[in-house]
Amino acid sequence: MKCFSLWLLAAAVTAQITYQNSSGTILRVDNGTYGPEIEEHHYYYDQWPIGLAVSSTGRLFVCYTRGTYAYTLGEAVNKTAEVPYPSAELNLPPSALNTSFNGIPFGSSNATGLISVQALYITPQTASRPETLWVLDTGRPTIINAQGTPSVPYAQPGGPKLIAISISNNSVYATYTFPPSVHYPDSYMNDLRFDLRANVTSGGRGVVYIVDSSDEGRNGFIILDLGTGESWRRLTQHPSVLRASNDVPSYQGHPFYQRSIGMPIGHLQEGVDGVQISPDGSTIYYSPLTSNYLYSIPSINLLARDSDPLSEQAAHNNVSNLGQRGGNANGFEGDSNGLIYQLVPSHNAIFYYDPRDLQTHGYVRDPRIIWPDSASIGADGYFYVNINQLPYQPMWNDGVDLRVHPGAVLRCKLPGGGTKINTLG
Ligand SMILES: *[C@@H]1O[C@H](CO)[C@@H](O)[C@H](O)[C@H]1NC(C)=O
Ligand SMILES: *[C@@H]1O[C@H](CO)[C@@H](O)[C@H](O)[C@H]1NC(C)=O
Ligand SMILES: *[C@@H]1O[C@H](CO)[C@@H](O)[C@H](O)[C@H]1NC(C)=O
Ligand SMILES: *[C@@H]1O[C@H](CO)[C@@H](O)[C@H](O)[C@H]1NC(C)=O
Ligand SMILES: *[C@@H]1O[C@H](CO)[C@@H](O)[C@H](O)[C@H]1NC(C)=O
Ligand SMILES: *[C@@H]1O[C@H](CO)[C@@H](O)[C@H](O)[C@H]1NC(C)=O
Ligand SMILES: *[C@@H]1O[C@H](CO)[C@@H](O)[C@H](O)[C@H]1NC(C)=O
Ligand SMILES: *[C@@H]1O[C@H](CO)[C@@H](O)[C@H](O)[C@H]1NC(C)=O
Numbered sequence: 001m002k003c004f005s006l007w008l009l010a011a012a013v014t015a016q017i018t019y020q021n022s023s024g025t026i027l028r029v030d031n032g033t034y035g036p037e038i039e040e041h042h043y044y045y046d047q048w049p050i051g052l053a054v055s056s057t058g059r060l061f062v063c064y065t066r067g068t069y070a071y072t073l074g075e076a077v078n079k080t081a082e083v084p085y086p087s088a089e090l091n092l093p094p095s096a097l098n099t100s101f102n103g104i105p106f107g108s109s110n111a112t113g114l115i116s117v118q119a120l121y122i123t124p125q126t127a128s129r130p131e132t133l134w135v136l137d138t139g140r141p142t143i144i145n146a147q148g149t150p151s152v153p154y155a156q157p158g159g160p161k162l163i164a165i166s167i168s169n170n171s172v173y174a175t176y177t178f179p180p181s182v183h184y185p186d187s188y189m190n191d192l193r194f195d196l197r198a199n200v201t202s203g204g205r206g207v208v209y210i211v212d213s214s215d216e217g218r219n220g221f222i223i224l225d226l227g228t229g230e231s232w233r234r235l236t237q238h239p240s241v242l243r244a245s246n247d248v249p250s251y252q253g254h255p256f257y258q259r260s261i262g263m264p265i266g267h268l269q270e271g272v273d274g275v276q277i278s279p280d281g282s283t284i285y286y287s288p289l290t291s292n293y294l295y296s297i298p299s300i301n302l303l304a305r306d307s308d309p310l311s312e313q314a315a316h317n318n319v320s321n322l323g324q325r326g327g328n329a330n331g332f333e334g335d336s337n338g339l340i341y342q343l344v345p346s347h348n349a350i351f352y353y354d355p356r357d358l359q360t361h362g363y364v365r366d367p368r369i370i371w372p373d374s375a376s377i378g379a380d381g382y383f384y385v386n387i388n389q390l391p392y393q394p395m396w397n398d399g400v401d402l403r404v405h406p407g408a409v410l411r412c413k414l415p416g417g418g419t420k421i422n423t424l425g
Pocket of ligand 8: 304313315317318
């Protein structure tokens with residue numbers, strides 16, 4: 001024993017290599033990176049972002065879930081700042097985001113003002129539509145009571161909505177709301193993808209696929225016909241869309257449990273979150289945030305209406321489990337080569353599923369990717385991704401904000417000359 005201690009002492013005096021400083025090591029080291037060069041495209045110094053969308057000319061639009069934030073939709077005006085978009089007035093003030101009925105908290109029912117925008121998507125200009133920024137408002141802000149306990153009040157019809165903004169004249173030109181039989185009070189619309197081909201539904205104006213990721217409610221798909229304004233659900237409570245219980249991912253090497261004031265230590269509860277459409281519109285890829293599995297379903301099964309008595313059974317029968325991917329994933333994107341990108345916070349990485357070889361591959365990994373939250377492929381062939389340090393937000397850390405400014409938009413080149421999906425519309 002004594003002899004061993006002496007040897008340790010000698011080693012400490014002569015060697016420079018410790019576990020905190022391996023710069024002189026002869027051992028193989030994981031440097032934490034692979035993939036194309038990453039550029040730091042934009043910095044967030046004020047509100048922490050959630051979703052983003054990049055236009056055909058490189059305009060960068062960002063959304064922020066609310067809360068206490070002054071606005072929920074913005075446009076970057078330079079490398080370090082964003083301003084409310086299209087106007088500050090379109091935002092309900094923080095004091096008007098929620099209400100209550102018989103002691104039950106509800107979100108606002110205002111169908112024109114913005115409440116809490118979760119996701120954005122830009123579709124290109126077509127003969128019948130301007131280049132459009134689609135804005136998905138959950139109608140469910142995060143409120144914090146006098147004890148400091150955060151909660152997300154139930155939605156009222158009107159509050160949850162999809163707004164279409166022409167980015168050439170910066171004006172809202174269409175608004176869609178949902179009946180309570182489609183958007184439940186505890187639904188939470190998390191992301192959306194479009195098929196704007198006129199023939200995809202009878203409405204003749206295309207369709208949008210929306211995921212209901214609700215932490216507490218019935219997960220599933222909401223499908224909206226942009227021509228008729230009708231909406232319906234599919235795959236509600238199917239195992240492939242449900243939150244996975246007791247999920248413990250690791251972020252920056254630390255196992256993660258959710259810690260919220262006023263609640264026992266728990267786990268993330270989000271169901272179906274990532275969604276992507278194939279370039280030909282035939283397939284929808286998706287997965288719950290708290291699961292390691294990727295799934296797909298033919299679009300035709302989501303498009304089937306309730307008037308078809310076999311619509312739900314056929315949808316269930318046609319779900320494909322595409323296997324594990326090596327970690328949880330939140331947002332998805334897809335490129336013109338048909339690759340399905342998935343943001344993987346537990347690996348500080350972005351993976352992609354390739355339908356040609358049926359496998360998931362690493363695309364880019366970097367220690368700066370601390371919770372990649374939402375991605376947007378530009379017409380310039382770049383992959384843009386929001387970095388928002390979400391596991392360090394106060395809601396998940398006993399009310400303490402451990403995030404460090406700035407947040408960021410990172411970007412890197414797509415492989416194989418990939419670019420934005422352009423066959424839709
Ligand atoms: C780490 O070790 C190298 C030599 O292996 C030394 O040059 C360097 O100063 C050390 N860094 C720190 C922070 O101690
Ligand atoms: C990190 O390691 C990978 C894999 O060994 C290597 O390809 C890459 O060049 C390394 N990057 C840096 C910055 O050293
Ligand atoms: C960026 O825009 C903000 C908001 O308009 C402004 O306050 C700031 O001075 C600008 N910064 C630079 C470097 O131009
Ligand atoms: C909104 O929620 C906050 C926090 O729970 C509460 O103090 C406030 O009274 C609510 N507003 C209305 C109008 O109910
Ligand atoms: C809805 O919100 C908008 C934007 O704040 C506001 O102009 C409008 O008056 C509100 N409508 C109602 C019915 O409160
Ligand atoms: C903006 O463009 C849309 C779509 O082309 C159009 O419907 C709307 O009337 C325009 N609004 C304004 C204020 O020009
Ligand atoms: C729908 O329209 C697209 C072009 O937008 C075309 O390629 C496709 O074949 C059409 N599908 C059907 C079933 O007609
Ligand atoms: C898959 O969906 C199609 C279209 O609704 C349907 O015809 C087919 O029967 C479904 N497959 C199964 C195995 O149910």
